[in-house]
Amino acid sequence: MTPKALLGRLPLHVFLLVFAFVWVIPTLGLLITSFRTPGDIVGSGWWTTIPRLFDVGQFTLDNYRAVLTQEGLGTAFRNSIFISVPATAISVIVASLAAYGFACLGFVGRKPLFVLVVALMVVPLQMTFIPILPVYRWLRLGGTYPGIWLAHTAYGLPLTTFLMHSFMAGLPKDLFDSASIDGAGPLTTFWRIVMPISVPAVASVFIFQFLWIWNDLLVALVYVGGTPDVAPLTVAVANLVTNRGQNWELLTAAAFITMALPLVVFFALQRYFVRGILAGSVKG
Amino acid sequence: MAEVKLREVSKLFGSFTAVNDVTLEAEDGEFVVLVGPSGCGKTTTLRMVAGLEDITTGDIYIGERLVNDVPPKDRDIAMVFQNYALYPHMDVYNNMAFGLKLRKIAKKEIERRVREAAELLGIQDKLRSKPRELSGGQRQRVALGRAIVRDPKVFLFDEPLSNLDAKLRVRMRAELSELHDRLKTTTVYVTHDQTEAMTLGHRVAVMKDGLVQQYEAPQTIYDHPANMFVAGFIGSPAMNFLDARVEEENGQLYVKGKGFKLAIAADKATDEVKAYAGKEVVMGIRPEDVRTPEMMHQPREEMQFPARVRVREPLGDEQIVYADCAGDDVVAKLDPHLPIEHGQDITLEAVTERMHLFDKETEKAIV
Numbered sequence: 001m002t003p004k005a006l007l008g009r010l011p012l013h014v015f016l017l018v019f020a021f022v023w024v025i026p027t028l029g030l031l032i033t034s035f036r037t038p039g040d041i042v043g044s045g046w047w048t049t050i051p052r053l054f055d056v057g058q059f060t061l062d063n064y065r066a067v068l069t070q071e072g073l074g075t076a077f078r079n080s081i082f083i084s085v086p087a088t089a090i091s092v093i094v095a096s097l098a099a100y101g102f103a104c105l106g107f108v109g110r111k112p113l114f115v116l117v118v119a120l121m122v123v124p125l126q127m128t129f130i131p132i133l134p135v136y137r138w139l140r141l142g143g144t145y146p147g148i149w150l151a152h153t154a155y156g157l158p159l160t161t162f163l164m165h166s167f168m169a170g171l172p173k174d175l176f177d178s179a180s181i182d183g184a185g186p187l188t189t190f191w192r193i194v195m196p197i198s199v200p201a202v203a204s205v206f207i208f209q210f211l212w213i214w215n216d217l218l219v220a221l222v223y224v225g226g227t228p229d230v231a232p233l234t235v236a237v238a239n240l241v242t243n244r245g246q247n248w249e250l251l252t253a254a255a256f257i258t259m260a261l262p263l264v265v266f267f268a269l270q271r272y273f274v275r276g277i278l279a280g281s282v283k284g
Numbered sequence: 285m286a287e288v289k290l291r292e293v294s295k296l297f298g299s300f301t302a303v304n305d306v307t308l309e310a311e312d313g314e315f316v317v318l319v320g321p322s323g324c325g326k327t328t329t330l331r332m333v334a335g336l337e338d339i340t341t342g343d344i345y346i347g348e349r350l351v352n353d354v355p356p357k358d359r360d361i362a363m364v365f366q367n368y369a370l371y372p373h374m375d376v377y378n379n380m381a382f383g384l385k386l387r388k389i390a391k392k393e394i395e396r397r398v399r400e401a402a403e404l405l406g407i408q409d410k411l412r413s414k415p416r417e418l419s420g421g422q423r424q425r426v427a428l429g430r431a432i433v434r435d436p437k438v439f440l441f442d443e444p445l446s447n448l449d450a451k452l453r454v455r456m457r458a459e460l461s462e463l464h465d466r467l468k469t470t471t472v473y474v475t476h477d478q479t480e481a482m483t484l485g486h487r488v489a490v491m492k493d494g495l496v497q498q499y500e501a502p503q504t505i506y507d508h509p510a511n512m513f514v515a516g517f518i519g520s521p522a523m524n525f526l527d528a529r530v531e532e533e534n535g536q537l538y539v540k541g542k543g544f545k546l547a548i549a550a551d552k553a554t555d556e557v558k559a560y561a562g563k564e565v566v567m568g569i570r571p572e573d574v575r576t577p578e579m580m581h582q583p584r585e586e587m588q589f590p591a592r593v594r595v596r597e598p599l600g601d602e603q604i605v606y607a608d609c610a611g612d613d614v615v616a617k618l619d620p621h622l623p624i625e626h627g628q629d630i631t632l633e634a635v636t637e638r639m640h641l642f643d644k645e646t647e648k649a650i651v
Contacts, residue, residue: 174369177336182383182430183357192382196373 027259034252035059041248063253067240072228073254076236080214081261082145083224083232087152088210091160092202094153099164100190104176114165120158128155129222136223143227151223152213160205167201168194203272211262233258286347286360286437286470287312288333293342295328295494302328304494306342310438310487313468317485319475320517325494326474327442333472334363334440346438357386362431363440367447368423370415370430376402377411380429394433401429404463421452428460432467441473445480457483478518482506490514512566512647515640521571521604521615523640528567530560530641539567539641543610544589549637552651557641560650568640571604574616575633588633596624607632 032046037060049058068074101107102114132151133142141147171194179189195202217234224230237254244250288310295303303325310316318326331337333344335356344351351359362383370379377398384394402408405425415423424444431439444460445453461484464471475481481488482502489499490513498510502518509515515523528541530548537548537557546567548557577583591607591614603620606613607630616632624630641650 172367172369174365174367175371177331177334177356178363178365178369178371180336181334181356181361181363183386184382188386193371193373197371 030252030255030259033248034063034256035061036249037062038247038249063249064257067250067254067257071236071240071244071250071254073233073236073240073257075228076231076233077257079230080232080234083148083152083220083230084210084213086145087149087156087213088206090149091153091156091209092164092206095157095160095164095205096195096198096202097190098157098161099168100186100194102161103165103168104171104189104194105186117158118162121162125155125219133222141223143224143230145230148220148223148230151219152209152216155219156209156212160209163205163208164198164201167198171197200272203269207265207269207272210265214262287314287345288316288438288470288472289343289345290329290333291343291345293329293332293344294340295325295332295337296340301494303332306491306494306496308489308496308499310470310472313470315464315471315473315484315486317473317475317481317488318491319478319481319485319488320491320497322476324491326476326491329491330363330440330442330472330474333438334361335359360437361440362434362436362438363442364427364431364444366443368415368427370423370426372415375412375414376407376418376426376429379415379426380433383430383434397433397435398429401432404432404466405429420448421456424448424456428463432463437470439469439471439473441471441475443475444473446475446477460484478520482518490517492517508649509568509640510649512568512642512649515568515642515649519570521617523568523570524574524614525642526567526569526609526612526614527564527644529564530557530562532558532561537561539565539636539639541567541610542612543591544634546589546634546636546639547584547586548639551637552639552641554651557651560641560643564644565650566642566644566647568642569634569636570638571615571617573635573638574614575635576616576618576622577631577633578622579619580633583633587636588631591630591632593624593626593628593630596626605630 029046032049033041036046036049036058040058052058068077098117102110102117136142136147141150175193175197176189179193184192214232215234216232217238220232220235221238224232225235228236233254237251237258240251240254288308290306290308293303293306294301306325306329308316308329318329320326328337332339333346335351335354339352346359346361371382374382380398380401381394384397398411399408402411405428407422407425407429410418410422410426415426418426424447427444441460445456448456457480464484473480473484481490485502487500488502488505490497490505492513498505498514500508505514505518509518509523512525516525526541526544528539528544531538531540531545537553539546539548577588589609591609593605593607594613595606597604597606598620601620603618603622603624605616605618605624607616608614609632614632618624642648643650
């Protein structure tokens with residue numbers, strides 16, 4: 001870039017930096033507070049630590065120890081993983097299969113069926129609790145992992161199917177013809193051709209769905225809220241707010257534990273994330 | 285090795301007839317080209333042979349076997365697509381080996397066949413490359429290789445050269461021709477490019493609106509087009525079509541238009557033409573059969589007509605002259621050294637031995 005062009009973009013970069021900084025401040029405050037003793041938190045603002053940030057002695061890991069053990073966040077963290085990872089994997093696989101069917105296989109009524117599936121996006125999930133809960137009780141699915149996997153998969157499918165479909169519909173049809181001449185049936189084509197090509201789309205849908213499930217409170221509360229052995233972090237943190245609303249040191253530590261995994265996932269997969277959103281809409 | 289036979293094959297999409305009652309036969313080892321403008325049904329015909337489209341009516345045979353209801357993978361065919369349709373996540377080796385792996389062929393045998401095909405196509409050093417790392421010509425070779433390793437009874441090509449630039453296209457055309465000479469596999473080749481059709485095909489089927497207009501050797505099609513469409517489609521620049529009337533004077537047949545009256549050569553003056561005496565026809569004459577008297581050993585006045593030069597395109601080995609003959613456009617391929625200028629009045633001579641006459645209503649060839 002020429003110096004002139006760089007200068008022209010300077011206002012934009014300043015604006016973005018300011019924006020990013022403003023956005024990061026609360027997170028930074030949360031992080032620092034979670035490492036301070038209750039006395040320090042009440043005594044002075046978190047920003048007062050910044051001039052002597054490298055004075056490690058002022059910080060403590062006790063808060064994390066406390067929430068992970070005494071407050072049961074350790075179990076909840078494990079539960080969150082047990083819920084999010086399988087539920088996300090199941091939705092992505094089912095959505096990919098469904099999208100493949102809608103996009104690449106010719107069968108009677110696929111258009112109206114696809115419209116129906118996508119139209120389900122407009123149904124507020126709160127509306128579904130009352131009819132579904134009796135069924136769950138009858139099937140004894142309430143308070144179990146399979147139960148919440150099923151719930152999350154079902155609620156996510158309209159959007160995930162739609163996203164996967166828009167990607168797969170953009171794949172050249174010749175590829176499928178070529179595979180069928182090569183002797184691949186629909187399932188072989190799916191696993192050996194379509195899925196490997198769809199990695200960017202799968203990754204982005206995976207992130208979407210994972211973040212949604214990880215951050216979900218409502219569905220977790222309704223389907224497994226009464227079972228601490230299964231309840232995820234969001235439910236545990238919500239309970240913590242109710243029970244220990246004054247203990248900022250615990251709340252901030254709990255909040256940061258909740259944020260940690262999504263951050264890791266996002267940073268690990270972010271290049272897919274951006275590419276995946278573009279995939280299907282832009283050719284190439 | 286096998287022949288391909290289509291018997292009265294039709295394909296309807298809703299109420300639209302894409303392919304209409306096509307009967308074609310490609311003999312064992314023959315290279316057959318389907319050519320026509322876009323939407324003429326040539327690709328649909330090919331896809332029906334491949335089994336990628338259902339047949340509405342009719343029968344398709346590969347070898348002695350009726351394949352109407354045989355899925356593509358069991359037809360023992362291999363197809364090369366216009367955009368190559370390589371699997372983007374597999375390297376060249378696996379692209380070529382994929383079909384063999386699915387057929388549970390022994391690993392050693394797969395390796396042998398892939399190496400052989402790669403060598404034949406000159407891509408042996410690219411076996412570990414992904415398709416996106418290859419140039420257009422190399423991708424085309426991989427697509428060919430994928431077909432070759434299968435050692436099928438029939439090759440099907442769907443406009444395989446149309447994505448290549450002009451220079452590469454000419455080279456690949458020659459390579460395809462050479463490849464066919466070596467492998468001698470029955471081939472059905474679809475293209476909209478008449479040069480490809482003429483150069484590659486043992487026989488060419490010219491199609492329009494789902495119908496086969498003519499199915500013969502390329503030279504026969506060029507010399508004796510069955511109708512005005514074929515006459516105009518094959519050959520570049522296209523054949524001149526001039527409205528005219530057949531007239532008889534003292535036993536000699538003439539074809540008379542707005543700006544010309546030409547004697548019909550004796551071997552063209554058949555009974556069929558005589559029957560058209562006094563009737564409207566369309567005279568067709570190829571640009572290379574329109575000359576100037578200077579180019580003829582024995583100029584014949586009764587075959588000459590005046591014209592005014594509108595545009596002149598010198599091409600080095602020839603010059604294309606677009607002239608106006610009493611309101612009719614005439615294109616002539618002339619000697620490049622003739623001093624011809626824009627706006628000049630010239631005399632042209634038609635080689636009426638090579639003239640074509642078409643019925644004005646049916647557009648079918650009279651002679």
